[in-house]
Amino acid sequence: MLSLYAVLIDGAIYASWLFLVAAGLTVIYGVMRILNMAHGSFYAIGAYAAASLVGWYFNNGVGPVWVGYLMMLGCALAAGLVVGLLIERGLLRFMYGRDEVLMVIITYALLLILEDAMKMIWGVNPYFAYQPYAEMGRSVLAGLKVSNYDLMLVGVSLVLGLGLWLWLERTHQGKVLRAVIHDREVALAMGVNVRRVFTLVFVLGTVLGTLAGALTAPAISVAPGIGVEIIVLAFAVVVIGGMGSIEGAALGALLVGLSRAAAVHYAPQFELFVIYGVMALVLAVRPQGLFGRVLARKI
């Protein structure tokens, strides 16, 4: 019985992390139709920025703990804004309207460039900013010791997911965004400044990526290559849910999280297979993903 509770708890925690990682990727694809390979780098930049700043803050005993948490969020926001704006204004805006495949190659090139840039800035030694993770302590849930930081991540994911959904569904800006998602040309004809929407969405996606990295940093050793590792996983989640769908990413993350946790507890040898097994199964039944829409293609 304890294992069953553990599967539910572990699955929820892992799913919340997956959703954080995948949210930015799916938002950018939904609006801009860009499969953003550089999303892994955004995640890594957020992790490095948080680990170096928060690590410095705690190692020097500068002040109260809660300031450290604010710094994590602050540096994720700042890093996301700067990197997102630089890339969108400096590169991507010249590429809009190009073939999706070309955009994949461009963002892959960005990933490589950013990986090297991070190596130049932060070196190859790992950064270890564990204090925000350790300071929160732990709780006992159904007989299982669980980190409070992990539980906090579940809360953050829920708030973030709900916030994104409300923004898209209940605000004027969200309606504009959905109009662009639905038909870019008609939206343009109706007076929507699509370019501005693109900038906004790309920066939002970048901030979501850096935020995911910053929130993950205290639980891991931040080292070269962490961004590349999460990209495949994030794609799997987004593909299961349907490219460009927030609800899809949430459901995809939950499916993958619970399946993986069940595999780890009951059949560890299938742990890696199960993620892609779920993906294959979903795509066999619904090639467009759980929440993906079958689109009409203009020819």
Added chain:
Amino acid sequence: MNNYKKSVSHSRKALPLALAIAMAGIGAGSTGAAVAAENGKFRVGVVTFLSGPAAGPFGEPSANAAKVLVEGLNQGKLPAPYDKLGINGAEIEMVIIDEAGGAAKQVEEFRNLVQRQKVDAVVGYISSGDCLAIAPVAEELGAMTVFYDCGTSQLFSEDKTPQFVFRTSLDAAVDNIGAARYLAKTRPDAVRVGGIQQNYAWGQDSWNDFTLSMAQIMPKSQVVESQMPKVFQGQYGAEISALSVKRPDIIHSSFWGGDMEALVLQANSRGLLEDATAVLTCGESALARYKDQAPNGMIIGGRGPFGAFAPENALNTWFTQAYQSAYKAAPTYPASKMAQAILGLKFAAENAKAEAGTIPAPLEMAKAFKGATFESVSGTVQMARAGGHQAMQGIAYGEYHYDAASKQGSVQNVIAFAGECVTPPDGTTAHDWIKAGFPGAQCN
């Protein structure tokens, strides 16, 4: 006129490409320019990870150690018996190559080093896959090659009659036999054993060697859980839960690098390392970074008498001081291993009966190195296995202790086991030797 056709969007074309690129990962690296130098210098190719996840914990300390050693040797600063300038009186010129990119790329780099850059010897390789790929090429080219870190047991079972290939580090089986022997001495009542390993050859072999050794050395022990997550996964929440619910006394892990540090942090925060004692075979490499996030009493190893486990001797004192003054940190085990390989190469070259100031032929160096006994930062090294091509040394384990006042971690309760106690003899595999109950082992 627009025709509308049912389709699953354009992403169908882009998605497979995106996934293929993502799966391929990053294998970027640079090939050094071809410089055929015959300038009287002893050219050494040094190959280690300068990029990727292994660069921080292993590659950078190794490259730093090589720089410290080469500079010290060129200035004649090392204590006896290595006080002769350079190697055999010839100045050492080092060519450092990044090991990232996979075995095929490394074979290409190796050929480039030997055939175009005309190095006189190659020292390097952390990845077992790279060592297995390089060994036959080294034999084919007749290039003096010293592997300094890779631990695969298959190296000399694949290369059965080595001539130019040597390994100054220990076989990985030694790590796990040593870990089991340490547990028998310090935790004789432990019964329930769990394990978490990275899911590739290194992790699987380590777990097999450890569980086989435990079955022989502590026959009452039983494996209650085994987890094999993907390498570089970083998040181990579910694995920690799976281990927790089985209530193990001991948790063995051959994790390394960022994975190891993340595991310690997450497992400690969730109380798992209070309930069970962790045994980390590569644990020494993060000694300075655990701080108060690892529990006192956690068992760590350094893959031999390296790093914090290195004995006090004139060579190690010089090396530690030189390394600390250059890099403001104590040398960890990968650094000691690199120093050992370079000292072994110097020993071989200077005992190859070549005229002082000249560079001996690879065959002469190989003959001098085969079966040699040389002094190193880790004490005396005997090239006593694989027909004199594989080093045999003891291994030590100890417990991590953190001093809150000085904010420094250290190793306590160290127990060392002699090479003859933990090293399989020639003519048998590690598995067969362990299963047979370590026949001929001489333990203290």
